[in-house]
Amino acid sequence: MNDFHWTKLFNPEFYITMEVGGIPIGIYMVLFIVFAETGLFAGFFLPGDSLLFLSGIYSRELVETFFMIPSDLSNVTILALLIASAATLGNIFGYWFGAKSGQFLYNKEDSFFFKKKYLYESQAFFEKHGGKAIIFARFLPIVRTFVPIIAGIVHMEKGKFMFYNVLSSLLWSFTLVFAGHYLYGFFNEEFGIDLKKHIETIILILIAVTSFPLIMKAIKSRKKNTN
Template sequence: MDQFDWKQLLNPEFYILLELGGIKIGLYVVLFIVFAETGLLAGFFLPGDSLLFLCGIYSEALMKEFSTGSDFLNVTFLAASISVMGILGNMLGYWFGSKSGTYLYKREDSFFFKKKYLFQSKDFFEKYGGKAVVFARFLPIFRTFAPVIAGIVAMDKKKFMFYNILGSILWSYVMIFAGHYLHKLFLSQFNIDLTHYIEFIVIGIVLVTTIPVLMKLLKKKA
């Protein structure tokens, strides 16, 4: 039996290909992670964007037990399932913010919670308003706290749900379809299997999604 390496927890491929007693549970783990990113305030260390991109690449394996026989429908249903979990996670985050928002500002920092991210997300939300719920979906850290901030500032529930649904659908479909069809394109046109370059893909996506965050922080300090 291979020795478990804790570094695997930062590797999106680990979750997708995870097995328990010989049963593939990757799909269920992915759905839980998407929910946990916002619903359980644990998103700052979970591999969100890169996870969805890789879900597109590994969509056939993820949807094996629920295959429709159509490649397009499988990817569509996968993206739809993930978007639903994203919507539910945001709803829980909003509820938590509306019920105990003041508690978060007094809470001490821990491994799962960093107060500074809360304040940064609040500034981001105040700058972009309701659209922040959509924008935050594509930005690590911010997507974790955006629905909480919406709850704290008592954003209109109907308005929040509109942006919540829109953002979750855009995020899941863009990332998953991009991963799925770029993988097919590179394989058919250039004979390049993207599954052999997972580490580079993950690093690339992390850089692309975190650079806007870092630029914002640097401007704020300047």
Template sequence: MEHFDSWKDLLNPEFYIKLGGYWLILFIIFAETGLFVGFFLPGDSLLFISGIYSVEMISSAYGSTGSDFLDTTLLALSIAAAAIIGNEVGYWFGRKAGPALYKKNDNFFYKKKYLYQAHNFFAKHGSLAIILARFLPIVRTFVPIVAGIVGMNKGRFFLDNVLGALLWSFSLVFAGHYLDKLFIDQFGIDLKAHLELIILILIVFTTLPVLFKIVFGKHEEPDMPNQP
């Protein structure tokens, strides 16, 4: 079993895969929106690297189906389900107690500015924000809460939630699995030997939109929405 050596491990998706495998990955995906503390966890890179290890993880959890495609599909579906449940919990929390978050003091796990950024993102993109937010670190943690606070229709939220989770999960998990096979077959390169570089590229690529918004976007703090 993998052991914790340094704080760098917390940002390394491979650490979580080797530490707890399939079940820990599902919990992390759920926690990112369901427990509101996962914005610092490696979401997109975790899915991509999970795709590389999909056969190993499914084999360990259930036993392999004998098909790479089915194993990868099962992993992607499981991750999508965890993401959907997490968002539904976030939405419910927003409906019940969300406005109190605007009065909550900042701590290590919670930053009020992220809630404001998510609110602005939701206000700009509306229903599409639920789908788009899946691909944006930090924003995806708080958008479901904002959707609950502003009283987004439950049915509409659920449909957007399912679609966003499926697109996010299948695109990244399958990209990781089949790019790894492509590089091995065509170039003799095992992506597992270059995970640090891959993780760095994914983190830069996925956080650029958020960083651009923080640096160049407007920083007005919207008024706290009224509880529906």
């Protein structure tokens, strides 16, 4: 840890390959971060989509912390299910917190971990898309942190919330984990390109792709306000 720099906190590979006393704890860090993104308001600086994509690349190393499974498909499937479970629990905590502390959040002052404007933006997003907002939000940074909280604040019917919660968690996890895993294999076998050597480029591309909807929304809002 002598070469540690605070910028590593933004690099998902740092968490995936983390060790303590020579013992790998990457899988625990991945599951905690996925939970924290919606359960603990940490969606502002912790990696989300890029973390899942890279977890797919490192699926064997991560799953071997728990199991020694020779099947490639089993490894990536188990990892996707574990991540989906953490994402589901994070949303449940966010819903519960919103139901219990809704008024407190709207009166809370801005801080590094909390920006009130994101709360209002997520509320508008939720009101526009209804229950489907929980699914859409999974693939949008920042928004996914607040949408389950909004669902709790408006006391969305629990059964309906859980349906969209589980479905969105599975879609998000399986899409990104499987994409990372099988694209890694494809590029390695077909072109001899080891994606592990291009992690920084992959992260930048994923950030650009996942941030594009938010940037477009900001541009549209600015144009609307100008007009």
